[in-house]
Amino acid sequence: MQSQPKAPLSESDKSYEQLRISDLHAYYGESHVLHGIDLQVRRGEMVTLLGRNGAGRTTTIRSIMGLVDRRSGSIVVNGTETVHMSPHRIARLGIGYCPEERGIFASLSAEENLNLPPTLRSGGMSLEEIYELFPNLKDRRKSQGSKLSGGEQQMLAIARILRTGANFLLLDEITEGLAPVIVEALGRVVRLLKERGYTVVMAEQSFAFAGPLADRHYVIEHGQVVECVEAHELDSKRDLLESYLSV
Template sequence: MLEIKGVSAQYGEARVLHEVSLRVGEGEVVTLVGRNGAGKTTLLRCAMGLHPHTTGTVRLAGQDITGSPAHRRARLGLGFVPDDRGIYAGLTVEENLTLPPVKGPSPWPLTRVYDTFPVLAARRRAPGGKLSGGEQQMLALARVLRTGARVLLCDEPTEGLAPVVVQRIGDILREAKEHGVSVLLIEQNLRFATTVADRHYLLAQGRIALSLDNASAREREHEILTHLGL
């Protein structure tokens, strides 16, 4: 569904990604783990067309989108959930959900969003800025699903959240997967990652250092945690 091949990126003279290649299949959850500064967020921004100094190719469902701007990629079904969530603080939950246009091929109707995220249904009239961190994260995920994204780029959706909320985020990602949505997930919580993902890539110093299926990631947990400095 999503294929990144030979992607390099830099900030000024500093190169942060070195010919990175990975793929995410249809209905597959793949995690990208690595230390802070390894280039994980930059890779997601390259995939979304948000980083200007990029080489390599990006393909979505077999279509080359390398030269496409971010809004074109979104219309083709690529959705981005940034680490700051991007919630409009002054708009209500429902306004946050309905403001972005439905452009992707498989939009979730508002009724389905509220069925999947009952906390958002209960708080639909609340301003986005009044939500808890966990509620904002659910809103960020729900908003992208409602636009019709078939591939989600999620940047550390569990960071700083209570365990019960982390569990709920996992449930939502698994449900999205069951409906054919693919996910490329940046995640520092390796044990959480192994509960939702099919495969894992370890990014170190801007390069893919390991590519593992879920069973191998569990077996080599200590090695991966050592790479992460945990």
């Protein structure tokens, strides 16, 4: 990379609470999806939300963004209580959101998609840096969003939030349905994000992808956190995790 890496985080930064969720309940219409989620993420940490389909990982991420019909409890981002804020104000606290369905706009070109999210903070990646990180996107920049492959769409969905200067990223199922070679490339990107000090919350179906990178794993089942596994406990608790995640 030509760009300078961000300055290493100081100890005081590392203890800074980027996200604290307490007793979060979330609803879609009449259905009560989250039943009291509690979790904390400190600045610069990479945390995964693990669980089976329908356990509530995606809803947790969507709740942080304010994209559910109704929520109660507390979601403190960067010291600001956000549970009553609308999504655009939450985003401006410096959150970059990569949705499960990728959300590439079909009627916009790849580059228009890339340039769409407004700058939230200074220090975002430049277009050159992004194209260096995702060379495929440079070749496809004039293509219509709908013409991109699944892998390209996923790259683009991540790339466009790196441009905005967001330092807290929510990545929902970024490896889902992608070829191993693309998952490998995404692994390199995520590793770089961690090195650069981004705070990352990822929803994943298994710990295969993020296991080696994450500082902590939260297992979600029936809309609650049922297990919290620190990175150093991963080996000792592997069997337990697998029993939670097996279908």
